Amino acid sequence: MIDLEKFLSRRGRAMHASAIRQVGDIGLAHADLISLAPGFPDPQLFAWDEFRAIADRLLSGSDGSILQYGATRGYQPLLDALPEILSHRGIRATNTEVIITTGSQQALDLCARVLTDPGDVVFVELPAYTGAMTAFGNARAQLVGVRQDEQGIDIADLDRLLVGKRADGRRAAIVYVVPNFQNPTGLLMNGSRRSELLAWALRRDVLIVEDDPYGALYFTDLTSRDETRPIKSQDNEGRVLYLSSFSKTVAPGFRVAWIAGPQPLIARLEVAKQSADLCSGTLDQRFVYEVWTSGALEAGLPRLRTAYQTKRSVMEQALRAELGNAATWVPPKGGFFLWATLPGIDTKALFGRALQHKVIYVPGSPFYVDHGGHDRIRLAFSAASPDQIRNGIRRLADALREEREATDPGRAEGARDGRHSAEETPASTADQ
Amino acid sequence: MIDLEKFLSRRGRAMHASAIRQVGDIGLAHADLISLAPGFPDPQLFAWDEFRAIADRLLSGSDGSILQYGATRGYQPLLDALPEILSHRGIRATNTEVIITTGSQQALDLCARVLTDPGDVVFVELPAYTGAMTAFGNARAQLVGVRQDEQGIDIADLDRLLVGKRADGRRAAIVYVVPNFQNPTGLLMNGSRRSELLAWALRRDVLIVEDDPYGALYFTDLTSRDETRPIKSQDNEGRVLYLSSFSKTVAPGFRVAWIAGPQPLIARLEVAKQSADLCSGTLDQRFVYEVWTSGALEAGLPRLRTAYQTKRSVMEQALRAELGNAATWVPPKGGFFLWATLPGIDTKALFGRALQHKVIYVPGSPFYVDHGGHDRIRLAFSAASPDQIRNGIRRLADALREEREATDPGRAEGARDGRHSAEETPASTADQ
Numbered sequence: 001m002i003d004l005e006k007f008l009s010r011r012g013r014a015m016h017a018s019a020i021r022q023v024g025d026i027g028l029a030h031a032d033l034i035s036l037a038p039g040f041p042d043p044q045l046f047a048w049d050e051f052r053a054i055a056d057r058l059l060s061g062s063d064g065s066i067l068q069y070g071a072t073r074g075y076q077p078l079l080d081a082l083p084e085i086l087s088h089r090g091i092r093a094t095n096t097e098v099i100i101t102t103g104s105q106q107a108l109d110l111c112a113r114v115l116t117d118p119g120d121v122v123f124v125e126l127p128a129y130t131g132a133m134t135a136f137g138n139a140r141a142q143l144v145g146v147r148q149d150e151q152g153i154d155i156a157d158l159d160r161l162l163v164g165k166r167a168d169g170r171r172a173a174i175v176y177v178v179p180n181f182q183n184p185t186g187l188l189m190n191g192s193r194r195s196e197l198l199a200w201a202l203r204r205d206v207l208i209v210e211d212d213p214y215g216a217l218y219f220t221d222l223t224s225r226d227e228t229r230p231i232k233s234q235d236n237e238g239r240v241l242y243l244s245s246f247s248k249t250v251a252p253g254f255r256v257a258w259i260a261g262p263q264p265l266i267a268r269l270e271v272a273k274q275s276a277d278l279c280s281g282t283l284d285q286r287f288v289y290e291v292w293t294s295g296a297l298e299a300g301l302p303r304l305r306t307a308y309q310t311k312r313s314v315m316e317q318a319l320r321a322e323l324g325n326a327a328t329w330v331p332p333k334g335g336f337f338l339w340a341t342l343p344g345i346d347t348k349a350l351f352g353r354a355l356q357h358k359v360i361y362v363p364g365s366p367f368y369v370d371h372g373g374h375d376r377i378r379l380a381f382s383a384a385s386p387d388q389i390r391n392g393i394r395r396l397a398d399a400l401r402e403e404r405e406a407t408d409p410g411r412a413e414g415a416r417d418g419r420h421s422a423e424e425t426p427a428s429t430a431d432q
Numbered sequence: 433m434i435d436l437e438k439f440l441s442r443r444g445r446a447m448h449a450s451a452i453r454q455v456g457d458i459g460l461a462h463a464d465l466i467s468l469a470p471g472f473p474d475p476q477l478f479a480w481d482e483f484r485a486i487a488d489r490l491l492s493g494s495d496g497s498i499l500q501y502g503a504t505r506g507y508q509p510l511l512d513a514l515p516e517i518l519s520h521r522g523i524r525a526t527n528t529e530v531i532i533t534t535g536s537q538q539a540l541d542l543c544a545r546v547l548t549d550p551g552d553v554v555f556v557e558l559p560a561y562t563g564a565m566t567a568f569g570n571a572r573a574q575l576v577g578v579r580q581d582e583q584g585i586d587i588a589d590l591d592r593l594l595v596g597k598r599a600d601g602r603r604a605a606i607v608y609v610v611p612n613f614q615n616p617t618g619l620l621m622n623g624s625r626r627s628e629l630l631a632w633a634l635r636r637d638v639l640i641v642e643d644d645p646y647g648a649l650y651f652t653d654l655t656s657r658d659e660t661r662p663i664k665s666q667d668n669e670g671r672v673l674y675l676s677s678f679s680k681t682v683a684p685g686f687r688v689a690w691i692a693g694p695q696p697l698i699a700r701l702e703v704a705k706q707s708a709d710l711c712s713g714t715l716d717q718r719f720v721y722e723v724w725t726s727g728a729l730e731a732g733l734p735r736l737r738t739a740y741q742t743k744r745s746v747m748e749q750a751l752r753a754e755l756g757n758a759a760t761w762v763p764p765k766g767g768f769f770l771w772a773t774l775p776g777i778d779t780k781a782l783f784g785r786a787l788q789h790k791v792i793y794v795p796g797s798p799f800y801v802d803h804g805g806h807d808r809i810r811l812a813f814s815a816a817s818p819d820q821i822r823n824g825i826r827r828l829a830d831a832l833r834e835e836r837e838a839t840d841p842g843r844a845e846g847a848r849d850g851r852h853s854a855e856e857t858p859a860s861t862a863d864q
Binding site: 004005006007008009010016017042044046048051059061064102105114115120131135137173237254262274278279280282284 | 434440443447449450476483484487488491492500502534537545546563570605606639669670671679684685686694696697700703709710713
């Protein structure tokens with residue numbers, strides 16, 4: 001038999017599969033499972049009627065360009081619309097300072113390739129979005145984890161790490177952050193931290209890659225639009241590449257996202273995109289443009305915010321009722337995720353047990369460059385229905401009780417009644 | 433002002449814009465232009481009625497997965513359909529030996545990343561498809577051009593180059609070919625050359641990347657389906673990665689293509705795709721699947737073959753009538769392109785003049801790794817109507833006459849009446 005391994009490049013060998021995608025595949029394979037794992041939007045919230053009407057108009061055959069190859073930069077009317085969409089977020093950009101990408105994952109991949117060479121340092125939060133970690137990691141950049149607190153990335157830690165890496169002679173000029181309802185923590189970076197980060201980037205001559213898929217989905221009971229204002233809105237010199245997407249506000253199946261940034265970098269990203277996929281889906285871009293230009297996108301946002309906020313509250317109530325103080329978390333002010341600590345629990349070990357109870361989530365450690373976060377758990381409240389959320393958390397509590405019983409029999413009752421406080425238990429070696 | 437150049441990686445700086453895409457952008461910018469440049473399919477041949485009916489069914493909202501994130505490998509029913517689609521081409525593959533990509537450009541990009549490291553050698557035909565050249569080039573592989581004759585790639589030249597590169601200590605294990613109606617030459621590699629290439633790859637332990645976007649579009653007046661049988665159909669040991677696409681048979685706006693190959697390589701390509709774009713357009717894949725499963729795709733192919741064959745004949749007649757022996761070419765047996773030699777003409781210089789006459793094409797040299805082919809010209813007969821083709825060639829003949837007059841006044845009448853034979857003229861320095 002032919003030895004195929006030898007045909008792989010070093011980078012091909014070094015590529016890692018995404019832990020989240022693997023968990024997602026489990027979810028797809030078991031229909032009776034309650035999945036709190038992947039950060040999927042709720043398809044019941046998609047504007048189906050609108051989409052059907054748009055398709056009927058677009059596919060008349062009178063405009064061949066709708067299904068033809070398109071320009072690499074993107075569908076021009078959509079590019080022309082982006083400055084207005086961005087201005088709602090306080091960002092000034094012209095239509096030459098934007099590019100459409102095939103989902104934000106492509107945006108991350110293009111940034112990784114255009115900005116980093118193997119061995120270059122990219123700073124990410126601890127924890128950080130795994131999709132960014134794989135994009136920069138597959139470009140063979142060195143990911144360096146930076147502490148974050150409830151207000152966002154820790155600038156002092158970031159500075160210490162930067163100085164250290166530069167002293168070692170490393171090229172270290174990129175920091176990747178998700179200030180709005182971060183994946184996985186759901187944290188909202190506060191305003192002063194945003195300003196400090198930008199000022200620091202200027203002082204240290206660093207480029208910020210700001211990823212903002214969830215900013216429009218803030219929860220009005222805990223925050224407001226003003227608090228989601230991107231770092232990019234304060235960027236007067238082109239020091240921020242701002243990534244956002246229609247995946248959470250229109251639908252992810254369309255694969256339409258974008259980057260806003262200084263024109264010379266956008267031009268380079270366009271060249272990279274040419275060889276990556278020539279152009280993003282032409283019909284997909286038209287759908288998104290039509291939904292935007294009809295006003296349906298903007299008009300639909302309050303409904304999305306309310307729906308996701310409600311689901312977040314359902315999840316929090318269920319967690320309090322079922323897990324008591326066996327779980328702690330910072331209340332999500334927006335987005336799709338609740339990030340909980342289960343003190344004393346190895347959440348990778350718990351995963352197998354949860355799967356037996358037909359509920360899945362994403363364990364914490366894949367989000368950590370330093371492989372920490374063993375007692376953390378990412379619970380997505382976005383796609384499941386309120387009933388599924390309640391049942392899912394109940395199943396999780398059952399699994400947790402069993403896990404405690406197995407690892408520390410004396411504390412078996414701890415999960416439900418909440419009498420017991422956090423405590424280290426031996427980590428299981430089980431791995432899903 | 434901030435110095436943005438310094439943020440670029442070495443690979444980011446080294447990336448090159450595609451000459452074809454640039455020419456294509458010119459075409460998009462001038463509506464009154466006749467474009468014989470980009471290899472676009474004819475949108476009048478798309479199955480619009482079918483698409484509209486499919487959209488109406490799919491977008492009812494009853495199945496949320498239609499617009500949700502999908503599996504990285506692809507929409508499972510489409511993956512399950514590919515073995516049958518491949519079997520029509522004589523290829524045996526299971527549904528674990530295929531992956532969907534966001535157009536064949538992404539397939540090329542993934543292959544480049546998974547198979548080559550900077551400095552590795554990739555052999556390509558002289559001339560070769562520019563999209564493959566940029567994909568492998570942007571991965572910083574070294575492209576080495578191999579002679580081809582009317583029957584396909586020159587195995588002796590390929591072997592000589594491989595031996596030389598390996599003697600230099602270079603990793604040289606990939607050859608990229610387009611055996612069916614190659615872009616840009618339109619050439620059909622003959623059967624014995626295909627067998628020889630595969631035998632050579634086995635002997636020299638080389639992996640073949642076989643790109644086949646046009647195979648289904650053979651012209652029955654000059655060839656038959658049997659002659660388009662891919663090299664992959666003879667591959668018993670997994671030595672061929674076979675790329676194909678629905679862009680030319682369904683529509684390119686959907687961005688759905690695929691790779692068939694040995695399972696271990698497909699698994700690696702899947703990991704690479706995770707970080708490239710998570711998944712291809714979900715709705716796009718559904719459209720393609722529905723068109724296939726309804727039988728409309730297969731049923732529509734004879735009509736496509738006839739239409740493109742007719743346009744090819746219209747272009748050949750126009751060339752004979754307008755240019756006489758000022759142009760020579762091998763009659764295309766399929767695909768989208770007529771590749772002509774204009775003896776003594778610098779086709780890059782001619783481009784500006786042709787643009788004044790409101791016709792565009794792609795000059796030959798961008799297709800050559802060694803920057804040869806200055807007197808070649810790629811004319812796409814695929815997208816233009818018969819009338820546009822006739823008018824376009826007439827305009828080209830006018831431009832050519834002017835060009836001859838400018839560079840060699842004594843021969844100004846040569847183009848139309850065809851009395852003059854090929855002759856070297858000084859190359860213009862003009863560049864579009």
